[in-house]
Amino acid sequence: MISRISGLFAAIAFAAAMAVSPVQAQEAAASAAAPTEAVAPAAEAAPVAQAAAKPADNPYGLQAMLAHGDMVSKGVLALLLIMSMGSWYILITKLWDTQKLANEAKDVRATFFKKASLAEGVKSLKEASAFRYIAANAIEASEHHEGALTENIDHNTWVSxxxxxxxxxxxxxxxxxxxxxxxxxxxxxxxxLFGTVWGILQALTAIGVAGQASIDKVAGPVGEALIMTAIGLGVAVPAVLGYNWLVNRNKSVMGQVRAFAGDLHGVLMGNRQVAKR
Incomplete structure (x- = not known):
C-alpha cells in the first residue's frame, strides 16, 4: 500500500516536472530573443532619426530661385536689394541728423540769447551747426548792407x-x-510684381515645352516667382513708413529752427550791439 502511494506521488511529481519544463524553456527562449528584437527596432529607428534630423532642402524657396532664375529675375532681385539698402541707410542717417539738430536747438534756446553779444553767441556754437550758419549769415547781412542795388532794399527786408x-x-x-x-x-x-510676372511667364513657357502640367511642375516655378512680390512689399513698407516718420520729425525740428531765426531777427532789428569783431 505504501509502495503504491509512493509510486502515485512519484508519478505526480514527474508529470508536474514535465509540465513545468516546457514553460521554463519557452520563457528562456523569449528572454534570449528579446534583446535581438529590441536591437532590431533600434537599428531600424536610427536611420529614421538621422533622416529626421537632417533638414530637407526647400525646392520652392529663394535659394532655388537664385539657382534656376535667369538674368532678368536676378537683375530685379539685385535692384530691390539696392533699393532696400539705400532706404535703410537714409533712415538711419536722417534719424541721426534730426536728433542731433533737435539737441542743438534745445541747447541754443537755453544759452544763445543769454550771451553778452551775438558774436559771443555765435562763437559758442559748433562749427558745423546749422544754427551757427544761420546766425553768422544774419549778422553779416545786418552789418553789410551796401551796394548800388542792395541799398534800394530796406535794412529789415534785407536781413529777413x-x-x-x-x-x-x-x-x-x-x-x-x-x-x-x-x-x-x-x-x-x-x-x-514685374519679377513675378516674368517668372510666371518663364514657368508657363517651360511647362508648355515639356508638355506636363502636374502640380509639382507648376508649384515650384510659380512659388519662386511669387517671392518677388513679397520682396517688393518688404522693401516698400519700411520706405513708406520711414518717409512719413521723417517728414513729421523734420516739421518738428524745422519749427525750432524757424523759432530761433525769428528771435534772431528780432534781436538784430532791436538796435542792439551786434559785436565788435
Whole structure:
C-alpha cells in the first residue's frame, strides 16, 4: 500500500516536472530573443532619426530661385536689394541728423540769447551747426548792407531775406533723401510684381515645352516667382513708413529752427550791439 502511494506521488511529481519544463524553456527562449528584437527596432529607428534630423532642402524657396532664375529675375532681385539698402541707410542717417539738430536747438534756446553779444553767441556754437550758419549769415547781412542795388532794399527786408534763405538751405539739407524714400515706396511693389510676372511667364513657357502640367511642375516655378512680390512689399513698407516718420520729425525740428531765426531777427532789428569783431 505504501509502495503504491509512493509510486502515485512519484508519478505526480514527474508529470508536474514535465509540465513545468516546457514553460521554463519557452520563457528562456523569449528572454534570449528579446534583446535581438529590441536591437532590431533600434537599428531600424536610427536611420529614421538621422533622416529626421537632417533638414530637407526647400525646392520652392529663394535659394532655388537664385539657382534656376535667369538674368532678368536676378537683375530685379539685385535692384530691390539696392533699393532696400539705400532706404535703410537714409533712415538711419536722417534719424541721426534730426536728433542731433533737435539737441542743438534745445541747447541754443537755453544759452544763445543769454550771451553778452551775438558774436559771443555765435562763437559758442559748433562749427558745423546749422544754427551757427544761420546766425553768422544774419549778422553779416545786418552789418553789410551796401551796394548800388542792395541799398534800394530796406535794412529789415534785407536781413529777413538772408535769414529766410539760410533757413531754406538748412531745410533742404534736412530733407535730402526723402525723395529717394518716396520713389522706393511707390515703385518697389511694381518692380517686384514685374519679377513675378516674368517668372510666371518663364514657368508657363517651360511647362508648355515639356508638355506636363502636374502640380509639382507648376508649384515650384510659380512659388519662386511669387517671392518677388513679397520682396517688393518688404522693401516698400519700411520706405513708406520711414518717409512719413521723417517728414513729421523734420516739421518738428524745422519749427525750432524757424523759432530761433525769428528771435534772431528780432534781436538784430532791436538796435542792439551786434559785436565788435
Amino acid at each position: 531775406t538772408n535769414i529766410e534763405r539760410s533757413v531754406a538751405e538748412v531745410q533742404s539739407r534736412v530733407q535730402t533723401g526723402l525723395g529717394f524714400l518716396a520713389t522706393v515706396g511707390s515703385t518697389s511693389p511694381f518692380i517686384g
